[in-house]
Amino acid sequence: MARVLIADDNPIFREVIKRHVTGLFDCDVIEARDGAEAVDLSGRARPDMILLDLVMPGMDGIEAIRRIRALPGLAEVPIVFLSAETDRRVWAEALSAGANDFISKPYHRQELAARLSLHLKLSRLGRELRAQNALFSRERYLAGCVQRQLLPKDLNFPGFDSAAVYQAQEQVGGDFYEAWDDGDGVYLLMADISGHGASAAMLMAVCKGLLVSLRAERLTPAAIVGRCNTLLCDMLDGGDLDMFVTMVLCRIERTRPMLTVVSAGHVPTFILSSKGIVEIDSQDPALGIIADHAFTDQTVAFTPGDILFCYTDGLTELRSPGREFFGERRLLQLLRPDVAPKDLIGEIIEAALPFCKGILQDDLAMAALRRLSD
Numbered sequence: 001m002a003r004v005l006i007a008d009d010n011p012i013f014r015e016v017i018k019r020h021v022t023g024l025f026d027c028d029v030i031e032a033r034d035g036a037e038a039v040d041l042s043g044r045a046r047p048d049m050i051l052l053d054l055v056m057p058g059m060d061g062i063e064a065i066r067r068i069r070a071l072p073g074l075a076e077v078p079i080v081f082l083s084a085e086t087d088r089r090v091w092a093e094a095l096s097a098g099a100n101d102f103i104s105k106p107y108h109r110q111e112l113a114a115r116l117s118l119h120l121k122l123s124r125l126g127r128e129l130r131a132q133n134a135l136f137s138r139e140r141y142l143a144g145c146v147q148r149q150l151l152p153k154d155l156n157f158p159g160f161d162s163a164a165v166y167q168a169q170e171q172v173g174g175d176f177y178e179a180w181d182d183g184d185g186v187y188l189l190m191a192d193i194s195g196h197g198a199s200a201a202m203l204m205a206v207c208k209g210l211l212v213s214l215r216a217e218r219l220t221p222a223a224i225v226g227r228c229n230t231l232l233c234d235m236l237d238g239g240d241l242d243m244f245v246t247m248v249l250c251r252i253e254r255t256r257p258m259l260t261v262v263s264a265g266h267v268p269t270f271i272l273s274s275k276g277i278v279e280i281d282s283q284d285p286a287l288g289i290i291a292d293h294a295f296t297d298q299t300v301a302f303t304p305g306d307i308l309f310c311y312t313d314g315l316t317e318l319r320s321p322g323r324e325f326f327g328e329r330r331l332l333q334l335l336r337p338d339v340a341p342k343d344l345i346g347e348i349i350e351a352a353l354p355f356c357k358g359i360l361q362d363d364l365a366m367a368a369l370r371r372l373s374d
Contacts, residue, residue: 002027002120005047007038007064008082009056017051017082024113025120035059039067042074049120054083054094062097069098076126078119082107155369157181159254162188163342164367165349167314167360174200175312175363178211182218185254188369190310191247192266194286199243200363206235207245221249221262222295225287229264229295232288245287248310252302252371259302262295267316268328271300272307272337304373307337307344314364315348318356326355341368 004027008014011033018029030045032038036059038052050068054061061081068074081094084105091102101115155162157179164177174193179186191207193200210231214224225247236243246265253260261269265286271278284295302308311331318326334348345366 002048003030003045004028005030005032005038005041005045005050007032007035007051007056007061008053009034010053013053020109020112021051021116024116035061035064038064039071042068043071046073047077048123049116050077050079052079052081054081054085054090062094065094065097065099076123078123080115080119152177152179155179155367157186159372160186160252160369161341161372162367162369163340163345164365165345166365168363169314169360174204175314175365176204176208177310177365177367178208179367180215182215186252186369187221187249188252188308188310188367189247189249190266190312190365190367191245192312192314192363192365194242194244203243203245207232220297221251221260222297225249225262225264225284225295226293229287229293230291233291236288244289247287248282250308250310252308252369257301257303259300259308261298261300263298264295267311267313270309270335271302272309272335273303274305274337277332277335302371304371305337307341307368307370309335309344309366309368311366312364314360314362315352315366317362318352319361320355321357326352330355341370344368
């Protein structure tokens with residue numbers, strides 16, 4: 001049952017409006033004799049609608065509405081002024097103070113019924129929408145918690161030092177990284193699902209599950225990426241769903257100072273060494289577009305002390321308030337092999353987040369892995 005607060009210094013008018021309101025709606029009515037009492041009762045009774053006179057002794061209706069709007073939980077309650085005031089500037093002041101509507105005295109019962117019905121309906125719909133939004137936010141929060149649990153807990157493998165970071169633009173996102181050791185080599189994967197939010201997160205979970213199932217088959221990086229591409233093309237209708245996945249998969253051999261890389265539409269991968277920076281560009285298209293594409297392995301040297309650095313484009317596409325991109329040039333200035341992977345990533349974040357004032361335009365992920373001395 002709705003609860004309606006009527007505030008007016010005239011007891012006869014309060015009784016008249018009370019009879020009209022209770023005749024129109026199934027509701028409880030609370031009465032206030034002035035603005036101060038209206039504020040007090042609003043805070044204690046939490047009405048579903050407030051009807052206020054404009055001119056009352058002590059605190060007038062406009063000041064009352066300002067104070068009511070400041071009370072916790074009453075920012076959205078419908079407030080309707082009923083007044084004989086004819087000055088439209090006063091009407092504007094009342095609406096600016098937070099009133100939802102203004103009904104002139106004397107009023108017509110049908111007009112009163114129509115306007116109050118509308119505001120009660122809008123109020124109910126607003127409450128339902130806020131409840132749904134709260135539920136949706138809770139579900140997204142839980143989905144984000146689950147997604148973070150899917151990321152590797154430990155990237156440290158014998159003979160290597162590594163670190164990684166992931167930050168979704170929303171509570172859930174589509175960037176992810178993976179790492180595993182099959183005994184003969186260590187794998188590091190970085191992927192970026194197009195878009196962000198729930199759809200990207202769902203596709204990320206599918207890719208994660210597929211990769212876990214492929215580990216035991218001891219395939220080459222090109223074969224692993226190819227199998228992922230075949231499945232994604234089936235799922236995404238060969239790009240017709242306007243979604244795709246960029247991916248880079250690296251395999252570091254334990255017995256040789258070599259690194260095998262497959263990069264499918266992904267941003268460059270970097271090897272940092274004392275001799276300089278080696279940039280490995282993508283040689284293949286993103287996944288989920290061309291079903292029969294044959295992916296190719298690239299092999300480069302990776303010696304003790306070198307660092308493998310992978311990231312997603314959410315890093316270089318960070319933008320300043322002036323809309324300038326963080327860019328690859330700034331990233332390259334930060335990449336150096338003489339720091340631990342954890343410190344390297346920390347220095348990049350310390351430079352990137354102030355640049356964009358902490359506002360991400362996309363999901364962001366980074367991983368760095370150093371080969372230790374034999």
